Amino acid sequence: MKSSPTRRVLLAGAGIVALALPLAACSGGGGSSDGKVEISYLTQSDDPNTNQAKALIAAFEKANPDISVKLETQPGGTEGDNLMKTKLSTDSMNDVFHYNSGSLMQALNPDQTMVDLSDEDWVKDLTDDFKAVVSTDNGLYGAPWGTSFAGAVLYNKKVYEKLGLEVPTTWDEFIANSEKIKAEGGGVAPILQSFGDTWTSQLFVLGDFANVSKVNPDWAEEYTANDPKAKYVEEPAFAGFAHGAEVFEKGLLNEDFASMTNAQAMNALAEGTGAQYPMLSATISQVQQDNPDLVDDIGVFALPAADAADTAITMWQPNAIYIAKSTEGDxxxxxxxxxAFANSEEGCQVQNEGGSIAGPYVTSACTLPDDVPGLVNDIQAYFDSGATGSALEFLSPIKGPNLENITVAVGSGITPAEEGAAQYDDDVKKQAQQLGLEGW
Known part of the structure; x- marks a missing residue:
């Protein structure tokens, strides 16, 4: 999601310059001059990632005095994809590195460039959803670092309580709740939209994907292979466009939806001037900053499917830590x-103290602290019931660059849902051809 606080902000740095990096970053050789085994760890150069990496290294070295870890960083951004590929293909990658899970990891050709970690003890603690996004048919390559987060509907619990509303499990129930808020809410906006930040317009489509997978578990694979049935103009994926159009047509949005920003929408939700907001749970950090006393007034529920049996919450999986295949011996x-330490009790403590927690961990090795935002417990209930699914970007490399512009037009009543879905199918085709995927 462009410009959003999603996993893309955690990418690494710049292209061919990898070839000019000092060989100290490489993984060959033995120990350091003091007899310790020295390894290097690569993460992104933004402050949150760097600070967490420093804390992890300090805790690890204290527990393992015979090993030293050299921290290296590189910029985030799209350029990082090329840098990662270059370093891995030239055997100049750091011993351990932090990177995305899902389709971006798959693009690094892990069977040839990473160490298979399938037999490590910590693997048994992982969720099936996370295993799927760090694995190929030949192995499992990544250990999670950080928590997951959801793309769903954030809602104000006090507004729901005042109007006697229950969490909806079907789309019709969601619309009924929204219409009651419009009629009896005393001016509270039933559904917030914030097209002032265009990336936020995508949630009705992207946050619905777990429901699509419930209806057709093979949809992502068929979509990537250009199966004519796996298109956004066809159900079940069309629902995301239809829903965005419907809430506008029924007058259920805030009046300033075209100009409102994400930060403004989160504050409106916390203060109760807006009741519901299709959004990423990670944006709870805005409320923690601006309205800390109101954090626990916000809950979350899955974007509902037509049938309650198909309603599941769409999850953005955490990034992972990998080992380069060029790493050998000691x-x-x-x-x-x-x-392994990163997924131990001590490593989990580092994550609890330094990370932004907006969803459950994907490993049972980690326990959430008691002071997490209340919406995290709401998401955990979906984990406990098995009603979760990964966002499409973890299962397919194809995401058209113009989705946010299309969903703004559909959600503003400018473009009919059918036309918007067709535009996005065309956008996707162009992107798949650029990627050189078979069948396109």
């Missing part, structure tokens, strides 16, 4: 210890 054993 360095490999040390690297495996480092990855």
């Amino acid at each position: 360095k490999l054993e040390a690297a495996k210890k480092f990855v």
